[in-house]
Amino acid sequence: xxxxxxxxxxxxxxxxxxxxxxxxxxxxxxxxxxxxxxxxxxxxxxxxxxxxxxxxxxxxxxxxxxxxxxxxxxxxxxxxxxxxxxxxxxx
Numbered sequence: 001x002x003x004x005x006x007x008x009x010x011x012x013x014x015x016x017x018x019x020x021x022x023x024x025x026x027x028x029x030x031x032x033x034x035x036x037x038x039x040x041x042x043x044x045x046x047x048x049x050x051x052x053x054x055x056x057x058x059x060x061x062x063x064x065x066x067x068x069x070x071x072x073x074x075x076x077x078x079x080x081x082x083x084x085x086x087x088x089x090x091x
Contacts, residue, residue: 034042 034045037045
């Protein structure tokens with residue numbers, strides 16, 4: 001093996017490890033696990049992951065709705081406080 005092809009091989013390995021560190025172990029290991037695990041376990045894993053993702057999305061929607069409700073409540077009470085202070089202030 002020549003020196004240039006050895007460097008290319010090392011660069012490819014370095015690139016693969018860098019991508020693996022950035023995206024986590026799943027980028028390189030999940031396709032391999034699905035290949036060796038079979039269609040049933042891969043399908044079951046996808047269904048479980050999809051359900052967990054759906055639950056997480058629903059939690060985010062609920063948090064967003066609560067945040068908007070709190071924001072609207074604060075705007076309403078601040079407006080009411082401002083109006084009451086204008087009524088109570090001397091002319």
